[in-house]
Amino acid sequence: MLLRIYAPHISDAKAGQFVILQLKEDSERIPVFVLETFQDGFSCILEIVGRSTLEIKEEGEEFYYVGGPLGKPFPANYYGKVVLYSKNWGVAGAISVGRALKEMGNHITLVYFEEVFTDILKKEKFDEVILEKDLKAYKGVDLVITVGDNLLSKNVSDMYPSVRHIATPKVYMLCSVGLCLSCRLKVGDGYSLACTDGPWFDAHSIDWEEVIKKEDTYKEEEKIALEEYLKKLASKRISA
Ligand code: FES
Structure with a gap:
């Protein structure tokens, strides 16, 4: 939407x-x-x-x-050849960052995985916009960026061990101003807050295993909340 x-x-x-x-x-x-x-x-x-x-x-x-x-803006500089991998909700972040990097003279390849975003992405003036079925690495890349999915970020980080990689982790954010610590994640030897220190981090320094493990923390509550809301919607439609 x-x-x-x-x-x-x-x-x-x-x-x-x-x-x-x-x-x-x-x-x-x-x-x-x-x-x-x-x-x-x-x-x-x-x-x-x-x-x-x-x-x-x-x-x-x-x-x-x-x-x-x-959050902190993306560090928009000249890097050279940039590959941006985008999944799910990450598409808006990928487009805004891609545009800023294009303006700085970078060569931008945007890779996405869901047909649903084709209409939006078709309008972008990136050098390449590629719909992929499977994840693959590109050659001669100076910077990779991932947004929208933790497993994608982990896999891309493993695929490009010696290339600079900036990613935004998907974590729960309750307050978004640095007070609740719900978005705390391990980065390098210490901990950072995704809301105030991020949302963009050096992906090679993130403990992706831990981030992925926490993805399901509120899964049960979310399932119940959705079921209750669907019931509420159904009864509203019946009475209308
Ligand atoms: S969301 Fe509360 S500290 Fe980041």
Whole structure:
């Protein structure tokens, strides 16, 4: 779902930054990448995966809270040949970072894996936009970037052991301002917070095994929340 949201305070967001969306006072806070900014707000892409995103699709007209811009912008410099791997919700981050790097004169190859984003990606002026079935390595690359999936980031990190790799890990973010520690992850010899130190990190320094292990922390709660919301929707439709 592509959303354009009126929120002038987000209009100066830089490539690779994110915002927090909260539909109602009691809704979950969802971090999403900023795709584009406008004078009066921004656009983003939401993947409908659970209760909170479905709630936005079904009932979203205005948001209770739109927080940001958050996180550190992507380090947009000249690197040379850049390959950007994007999966799932990562497509907005991949596009915003890809555009910023293209402006700096980099050669951009964007690799994606789901046909669903073809219409959006077709419009981008990258050097190559490739729909792949399987993950593969490219030669002569100066920088690889991964966004949208932890296993993808881990596999790409293993595939390019001596190439600079910047990735954004998928972790739970409850507060997004450095207070709750839910987004804490092991980076090198220490720990960092994805919300305030990230969302972009040197992928070779991340403990991907640990990050992947934590992906299912709230899986059961999410399943119950989605089931309850689907029941609520069904009874609403019957009574209408
Ligand atoms: S989300 Fe709370 S500390 Fe990062």
